[in-house]
């Protein structure tokens with residue numbers, strides 16, 4: 246079994262299982278890579294929002310990272326919620342000297358509107374972590390903060406992806422269109438070409454954890470050795486199916502659900518035709 250591929254997520258938690266570490270591990274399992282996790286912050290949250298956050302100490306995050314990296318080096322790494330500057334600097338130091346594909350989901354604000362990152366960290370993620378990234382996967386509000394201009398349409402999203410690569414130093418960037426109007430179109434720029442990933446938009450509020458799930462698929466596929474554009478294509482197809490079958494669980498925004506699609510049940514949500 247020496248050709249087993251493993252992936253590591255470094256992120257915060259969601260005890261209701263729809264976002265963060267829990268969502269990432271479910272995706273890794275679905276994509277048939279061995280999933281591992283390092284927790285940065287423990288988050289009391291659910292489908293309604295974030296109630297409280299407790300950060301783990303830098304020392305303890307470092308111990309977790311060493312435990313994994315010295316024992317089972319992964320073929321793909323992703324980071325999600327990294328709330329503080331010190332956490333970012335530690336992670337940069339640990340990842341900088343590896344050649345492992347690295348996906349950054351620059352989680353700043355939860356869908357509920359709750360902040361998941363300190364203000365000062367927004368500059369540090371841009372300056373310290375993004376230059377190390379194989380792929381960065383911002384949503385529109387996150388991309389706006391990273392590039393410092395407003396994104397109103399696909400042309401702006403394209404410009405933002407180019408700035409993240411050419412000026413900020415990532416190998417590739419996908420600006421996700423979930424927050425724009427119309428079809429759900431994500432734009433990938435890899436330093437050479439633009440690729441557009443276009444799919445149906447579903448009329449549902451059950452989209453908790455879509456960003457985590459999408460970036461975890463990309464990480465799993467990079468771990469298997471896929472090209473960036475192919476990994477993103479698989480991520481897009483997966484998240485579209487998982488949103489179509491997302492679950493009316495909880496009192497707020499329910500989680501995505503890929504096995505619903507796999508089992509070919511009746512779709513839970515209709516395509517948004519407007």
Ligand SMILES: Nc1ncnc2c1ncn2[C@@H]1O[C@H](COP(=O)(O)OP(=O)(O)OP(=O)(O)O)[C@@H](O)[C@H]1O
Pocket residue numbers: 264354355356383384385421422423424429430431444445446447448449452453454455456457458459481484485488
């Ligand atoms: N209603 C929808 N129907 C279909 N696809 C969607 C919908 N909303 C988002 N997507 C897709 O889901 C993926 C994640 O995009 P989104 O912009 O929602 O991420 P996000 O805001 O980072 O998510 P979160 O913060 O909840 O984890 C993208 O591929 C996007 O195009």
Ligand SMILES: Cc1ncc(CO)c(N)n1
Pocket residue numbers: 256257258259264265266288290325326352354355356361453454456457
């Ligand atoms: C821990 C965590 N990471 C990311 C998100 C993004 O939605 C969330 N809600 N919680």
